[in-house]
Amino acid sequence: MSLLPVEDAIAAILRRVPAPTAETVPLTDAVGRVLLHPIVATHNQPPFDASAMDGYAVRAEDIIPGHSLTIVGVSQAGAGFTGTMTAGEAVRIFTGAPVPAGADTVIMQEEAKVHDGAVSFTSHPRKGHSVRPLGNDFAKGQSLVDAGQRLSPMQLSVAAAANASTLDVAKRPRIALLATGDELVLPGDALGPDQIVASNSFGLKPLLAPYAETVTDHGIARDDRAELRAKLEAIFADEPDIVITTGGASVGDHDIVQEILLELGVTLDFWRINMRPGKPLMFGTRGKTLIFGLPGNPVSAMVTAIIFIKPALRQWVGYTDHAVWHLPLAAATPENTARRHFMRAHLHHTPTGLALLPISQTDSGHTSSMSRADMLIVQPEHDPGQPAGTIVEALVIDAF
Numbered sequence: 001m002s003l004l005p006v007e008d009a010i011a012a013i014l015r016r017v018p019a020p021t022a023e024t025v026p027l028t029d030a031v032g033r034v035l036l037h038p039i040v041a042t043h044n045q046p047p048f049d050a051s052a053m054d055g056y057a058v059r060a061e062d063i064i065p066g067h068s069l070t071i072v073g074v075s076q077a078g079a080g081f082t083g084t085m086t087a088g089e090a091v092r093i094f095t096g097a098p099v100p101a102g103a104d105t106v107i108m109q110e111e112a113k114v115h116d117g118a119v120s121f122t123s124h125p126r127k128g129h130s131v132r133p134l135g136n137d138f139a140k141g142q143s144l145v146d147a148g149q150r151l152s153p154m155q156l157s158v159a160a161a162a163n164a165s166t167l168d169v170a171k172r173p174r175i176a177l178l179a180t181g182d183e184l185v186l187p188g189d190a191l192g193p194d195q196i197v198a199s200n201s202f203g204l205k206p207l208l209a210p211y212a213e214t215v216t217d218h219g220i221a222r223d224d225r226a227e228l229r230a231k232l233e234a235i236f237a238d239e240p241d242i243v244i245t246t247g248g249a250s251v252g253d254h255d256i257v258q259e260i261l262l263e264l265g266v267t268l269d270f271w272r273i274n275m276r277p278g279k280p281l282m283f284g285t286r287g288k289t290l291i292f293g294l295p296g297n298p299v300s301a302m303v304t305a306i307i308f309i310k311p312a313l314r315q316w317v318g319y320t321d322h323a324v325w326h327l328p329l330a331a332a333t334p335e336n337t338a339r340r341h342f343m344r345a346h347l348h349h350t351p352t353g354l355a356l357l358p359i360s361q362t363d364s365g366h367t368s369s370m371s372r373a374d375m376l377i378v379q380p381e382h383d384p385g386q387p388a389g390t391i392v393e394a395l396v397i398d399a400f
Ligand SMILES: Nc1nc2c(c(=O)[nH]1)N[C@H]1C(S)=C(S)[C@@H](COP(=O)(O)OP(=O)(O)OC[C@H]3O[C@@H](n4cnc5c(N)ncnc54)[C@H](O)[C@@H]3O)O[C@H]1N2
Pocket: 179, 180, 181, 183, 184, 196, 197, 198, 199, 200, 201, 246, 247, 248, 249, 250, 251, 252, 255, 277, 278, 279, 280, 294, 295, 296, 297, 298, 300, 364, 365
């Protein structure tokens, strides 16, 4: 049985992903969305030379120990001093207020002594001190956030400062999930003999939600041709962008998912990858809909979603910031097989920095070890095993 290399499978999937398309959303709905057109400043910030302190606007050259300046007015935020300051004058000023014409420096009030309408100072500041020059933060026409980034609260704050009220972000796909298996019951239901609680969709839905317009969980289909066909037909009738099944992907007598998908007109691009966990992954298309048939084993389902569906979704929304990490091993890894191993690992804080502590559990049905993992070490095919300290490649499970 020939197994497809991981890279070839990812490349085959990415070829089927449509180019990102934009939609315009209000700033208030943009957090976590991927920016498709850069945020460009439409004005200078600050729009005028502004005071950074509550104090006095002065001309630096006028500050001579023992000499007083005459206070000729006030500049406050939203209502600047309208005159022009000349030699020997000072203007009372507040944080954020425009620095009056003629002034070049601000001295904070803690360093000022006021007496009879005049002010003297205990410090001798350099010219420009406590003044934020026009355009100091950003200049008109400057790109503030590049396309391809996932918008953070700070980036939305800068977008607002740049006077943007809407942003162009990537449209997100509509995703449908379907679990398959006679043995499955929903969490909370009584477990009968030989039954298993269906857990996959409850991990997949939040894993994929950050990239999706909607993730609709269509529940469980029994290993029954008519039922599975009817459920998949109903899902396809809704025209989702992506359909994800779990279970029934392998070679057992009840593994009928592929057969029914083919009957329903799905073109299969590939089945079975040279990896563990997750070997029986299948992928195909039906019109514009992408179909991922994930293995039923819970660790295999999550790992294949991380390794194959997340890259597809990142490309779908135009996200360009993804990084593979390189970190030292905190303990040795064992010899690998001919299949690429995505090894569960803890991100470990050591006195000399971060390190990866491999989790020895490799059972693809072992959910509790997966729940303790922060990272997946990418162990190459035929890797002989590596000693502690070796720098290895790893993926952050929770990264976008
Ligand atoms: N003869 C062979 N047997 C198997 C092979 C093989 O190559 N030859 N591959 C193995 C590998 S690798 C995997 S992975 C599994 C995947 O099989 P399926 O995708 O057909 O999955 P199922 O048989 O339906 O279920 C496997 C396992 O997972 C449990 N399961 C299923 N759905 C869920 C769910 N939604 N939530 C929680 N747990 C679920 C199910 O009860 C089974 O225990 O096949 C190997 N066999």
